[in-house]
Amino acid sequence: MKLKNWILQRHHQNDDQLLYTFGYIDEMAKKEIRRKILKAVAIPGYQVPFGSRELPIARGWGTGGLQVTLSMILPEDVLKIIDQGCDGSVNAANIRKFIQAVTSVDTTTDTNEATIIQTRHRIPEEPMGSGQILVLQVPYPEALREVEPSEAATRRMHAEGDYGRMWLYLYEDIVRYGEITISYRYPVVVNGKYIMDPSPIPRWDVPKLNMAEMLCIFGAGREKRIYAIPPYTKVEPLEFEDHPFRVEDFTGRNCERCGAKDTYLDEIIDDETGNRRYFCSDTGYCDKRCQA
Amino acid sequence: MLYKSKDLLHQKTFRVLLQAMCHPGEIQTLPNPHAEDQPPHPLLQVAGAILDHEVTHYVIDGVQENSMLEQGIQHDTKSLCGLPEQADFIFIPDGNSNGHILKARRGSPEYPDTSATIVYGVRSLTAHTDGQPLGYMKGPGIRERVALPPITGLDRAEILQLIEVNKNYPLGVDAIFVDKKGKVLAIPRSTSIEMTE
Amino acid sequence: MGYVAVKGGTEAIENACRLFAFEHMKGDSAPLKIQQIHEQLFLLVDRVMGEGALYAPDLAALAIKQAAGDTLEAAFLLRAYRTTMPRIGYTIPCTTEKMRIIRRISAAFKDIPGGQILGPTSDYTLRLLDFDLIDESVQESAAFKRALTGTLSQDATLPDTFPKIIDILRQEGLLVETKKTPIPHEEKSSSIVDITREALTFPAHRSASLQSLARGETGGLLLLAYSSMRGYGNVHPTIGELRVGYLPVMIRHPYKGEAHLVGEVKVTEAEVIARYDDAGGKPRFTLGYGLCFGQNEIKAISMAILDRAMQAAEPQSPCEDQEFVLSHIDGIESMGFCNHWKLPHYVDFQSDLDRLRKAQTIHETQKLDTPKTPSE
Numbered sequence: 054m055k056l057k058n059w060i061l062q063r064h065h066q067n068d069d070q071l072l073y074t075f076g077y078i079d080e081m082a083k084k085e086i087r088r089k090i091l092k093a094v095a096i097p098g099y100q101v102p103f104g105s106r107e108l109p110i111a112r113g114w115g116t117g118g119l120q121v122t123l124s125m126i127l128p129e130d131v132l133k134i135i136d137q138g139c140d141g142s143v144n145a146a147n148i149r150k151f152i153q154a155v156t157s158v159d160t161t162t163d164t165n166e167a168t169i170i171q172t173r174h175r176i177p178e179e180p181m182g183s184g185q186i187l188v189l190q191v192p193y194p195e196a197l198r199e200v201e202p203s204e205a206a207t208r209r210m211h212a213e214g215d216y217g218r219m220w221l222y223l224y225e226d227i228v229r230y231g232e233i234t235i236s237y238r239y240p241v242v243v244n245g246k247y248i249m250d251p252s253p254i255p256r257w258d259v260p261k262l263n264m265a266e267m268l269c270i271f272g273a274g275r276e277k278r279i280y281a282i283p284p285y286t287k288v289e290p291l292e293f294e295d296h297p298f299r300v301e302d303f304t305g306r307n308c309e310r311c312g313a314k315d316t317y318l319d320e321i322i323d324d325e326t327g328n329r330r331y332f333c334s335d336t337g338y339c340d341k342r343c344q345a
Numbered sequence: 346m347l348y349k350s351k352d353l354l355h356q357k358t359f360r361v362l363l364q365a366m367c368h369p370g371e372i373q374t375l376p377n378p379h380a381e382d383q384p385p386h387p388l389l390q391v392a393g394a395i396l397d398h399e400v401t402h403y404v405i406d407g408v409q410e411n412s413m414l415e416q417g418i419q420h421d422t423k424s425l426c427g428l429p430e431q432a433d434f435i436f437i438p439d440g441n442s443n444g445h446i447l448k449a450r451r452g453s454p455e456y457p458d459t460s461a462t463i464v465y466g467v468r469s470l471t472a473h474t475d476g477q478p479l480g481y482m483k484g485p486g487i488r489e490r491v492a493l494p495p496i497t498g499l500d501r502a503e504i505l506q507l508i509e510v511n512k513n514y515p516l517g518v519d520a521i522f523v524d525k526k527g528k529v530l531a532i533p534r535s536t537s538i539e540m541t542e
Numbered sequence: 543m544g545y546v547a548v549k550g551g552t553e554a555i556e557n558a559c560r561l562f563a564f565e566h567m568k569g570d571s572a573p574l575k576i577q578q579i580h581e582q583l584f585l586l587v588d589r590v591m592g593e594g595a596l597y598a599p600d601l602a603a604l605a606i607k608q609a610a611g612d613t614l615e616a617a618f619l620l621r622a623y624r625t626t627m628p629r630i631g632y633t634i635p636c637t638t639e640k641m642r643i644i645r646r647i648s649a650a651f652k653d654i655p656g657g658q659i660l661g662p663t664s665d666y667t668l669r670l671l672d673f674d675l676i677d678e679s680v681q682e683s684a685a686f687k688r689a690l691t692g693t694l695s696q697d698a699t700l701p702d703t704f705p706k707i708i709d710i711l712r713q714e715g716l717l718v719e720t721k722k723t724p725i726p727h728e729e730k731s732s733s734i735v736d737i738t739r740e741a742l743t744f745p746a747h748r749s750a751s752l753q754s755l756a757r758g759e760t761g762g763l764l765l766l767a768y769s770s771m772r773g774y775g776n777v778h779p780t781i782g783e784l785r786v787g788y789l790p791v792m793i794r795h796p797y798k799g800e801a802h803l804v805g806e807v808k809v810t811e812a813e814v815i816a817r818y819d820d821a822g823g824k825p826r827f828t829l830g831y832g833l834c835f836g837q838n839e840i841k842a843i844s845m846a847i848l849d850r851a852m853q854a855a856e857p858q859s860p861c862e863d864q865e866f867v868l869s870h871i872d873g874i875e876s877m878g879f880c881n882h883w884k885l886p887h888y889v890d891f892q893s894d895l896d897r898l899r900k901a902q903t904i905h906e907t908q909k910l911d912t913p914k915t916p917s918e
Contacts, residue, residue: 102740144886255889284486285488
């Protein structure tokens with residue numbers, strides 16, 4: 054018989070097939086991601102390879118984080134999405150639109166209200182608690198890529214704990230510039246074992262990962278890797294005794310909008326005067342402080 | 346918006362398993378399915394959330410009803426039966442593997458995630474209240490240390506074997522315990538267990 | 543001027559999408575029909591199906607229309623659509639001996655059993671712009687079609703199959719046999735990897751490698767294969783056989799198990815005979831293999847060359863490095879990542895600014911500490 058008739062017959066026999074899949078991704082894809090998330094949590098800081106499906110949002114725009122979120126989000130969750138700390142930025146708005154379209158879940162800009170926060174390149178200023186999940190979008194899952202382009206080689210380096218070249222790279226920075234120049238993607242050691250790339254969060258946010266109360270799951274869609282840091286896990290930035298890890302320096306500056314002196318600030322060039330102005334990168338937190 | 350209710354049960358079940366794996370030693374509860382559906386066997390409910398035809402499983406023999414579990418897993422998830430040394434998931438409905446977990450896949454140094462996951466069916470899981478516990482657990486997910494909760498239906502020998510299998514971190518297996526009432530406990534390989542006696 | 547936090551992102555995005563849709567409507571021309579794209583831009587449709595990894599000519603035509611001709615975007619649309627399709631089964635494996643040929647040539651021999659069938663190709667056309675196509679009319683096309691089919695003999699018998707040239711070489715003991723390798727770090731019983739279900743790991747199984755090549759971006763594959771041909775490689779290819787035609791798609795009845803024909807797909811297959819090797823003792827020719835959806839000969843040939851190049855025992859050039867090739871040929875991955883640089887990166891840049899300012903401070907301090915030279 055003709056193929057189209059065959060397909061039509063199947064549809065009528067099994068109406069269940071037509072029902073919309075909650076969360077867009079089909080159930081089998083989700084099961085694979087769930088299995089990999091469980092392995093990632095069991096081996097903190099280790100990159101678990103996964104199949105990584107295509108989504109209607111391009112590779113490089115958060116498909117890894119999306120697949121993680123969609124494989125676990127429930128109708129009763131409250132979702133917050135940020136990009137560069139801002140709920141309103143284009144990437145955040147686009148992803149929020151997509152997730153709402155395929156789950157109808159409630160959203161919020163309040164870090165404390167959210168049960169799942171999906172983020173690109175920042176960790177919220179307000180500490181997250183037990184039971185909350187932070188999903189981070191990752192472009193480069195491999196911390197050692199800077200010193201070794203081959204995946205086969207970096208796999209072996211992680212397996213053997215052979216991290217000499219990474220330390221050498223940092224040492225050469227100090228010799229040349231007097232400081233470790235890595236800004237975002239600052240390498241950390243997780244649970245005393247794996248060197249991990251915390252995603253392009255600024256140094257400012259790295260200390261938030263250590264012995265945190267929330268679960269952090271990292272999703273790299275294009276590179277097809279998932280990794281995780283369970284709560285209460287040691288996460289230590291690579292540093293030398295005489296060159297300790299330092300966060301960005303905002304001394305003498307504060308947010309013009311809410312006055313905060315202890316947040317990561319965005320530097321804006323004023324249209325007219327060319328002067329620099331500073332505002333909280335975490336707009337949700339800034340809004341809260343302004344309303345208080 | 347309509348979605349298949351079975352899918353949502355799988356997603357809810359997974360969240361409970363995730364919570365358990367993130368907090369080793371803390372007992373969680375599997376979600377109840379909707380009233381009109383037949384409540385699944387807790388082990389089948391766990392299987393349904395994470396198994397499919399891309400992974401293999403093995404059910405450790407014991408009594409007659411285990412072949413029902415085997416059939417249930419195949420039917421619900423399409424996961425095929427594999428050899429115990431190769432299976433991705435090993436189900437132990439009677440709580441004791443009699444040494445079988447020593448042969449389970451532990452992964453490789455480059456790919457420690459390719460190891461097996463062990464799902465134990467036990468009689469009951471209760472929070473530890475008083476007296477000296479069987480042992481203490483430390484590691485990721487645990488603030489300082491936590492007592493190993495009493496697990497009725499699991500021999501002390503089994504825990505010793507689990508410690509043995511996981512002695513070369515990151516190689517090892519990850520264990521999920523489910524009791525007849527749907528209580529869940531997880532012990533990932535990253536947890537170190539110290540017995541008290 | 544007061545600074546306002548960047549809100550209104552959603553509205554801006556919606557307007558950008560509307561403006562993009564507006565771009566293809568703003569002229570006076572009649573909207574393109576899917577049928578026109580499917581029938582008249584058939585090679586474009588074939589390319590997009592191959593890169594989208596979904597055999598669906600009308601959907602590919604729709605994607606081309608929606609993407610205003612951007613092949614990377616169109617392939618992306620198909621790929622994303624593919625993700626929503628449930629996998630209901632697998633076809634029965636098929637050899638290309640069953641192909642309903644429309645084109646079949648060999649460069650290795652002047653004449654071959656079954657003959658050199660040139661088929662529809664632009665290979666021999668003169669690349670002169672044909673201005674008559676500007677006012678192509680339905681009547682002229684009809685007349686052309688009548689004239690062409692009028693010359694065909696209705697009684698001509700067509701062969702059902704054509705022998706494979708490489709089979710002839712194989713029978714004469716001239717071709718090396720590729721060993722079936724076990725899938726690394728897994729003990730699965732199936733003999734092929736499925737790259738839509740597992741991430742690529744290296745060294746990759748040949749099945750994973752061929753699947754990746756089959757959905758690879760044509761320009762990227764051509765670039766790497768060209769580098770091999772020009773000398774950054776050692777393949778020295780000769781096309782043993784190139785076929786374009788239709789393969790039957792057979793599936794098994796889920797309960798009764800009988801085979802059923804459900805359709806056919808157009809594919810291009812290239813078998814490239816490459817430099818001989820004596821790894822297995824007696825020297826023999828080696829083989830590179832390429833297969834892709836639609837009529838896309840550049841892609842199939844490039845695939846075959848790269849397939850062979852990546853089998854090099856000791857990779858010396860980029861095209862021989864399996865990890866290098868397979869990590870960079872997926873158009874959806876590469877275009878997505880290239881495009882992602884347009885996303886805001888100001889938090890990261892802020893962090894960079896902090897580092898640079900600090901490094902500059904240190905540099906200044908070091909300059910002040912350096913003793914002056916005698917001449918100053």
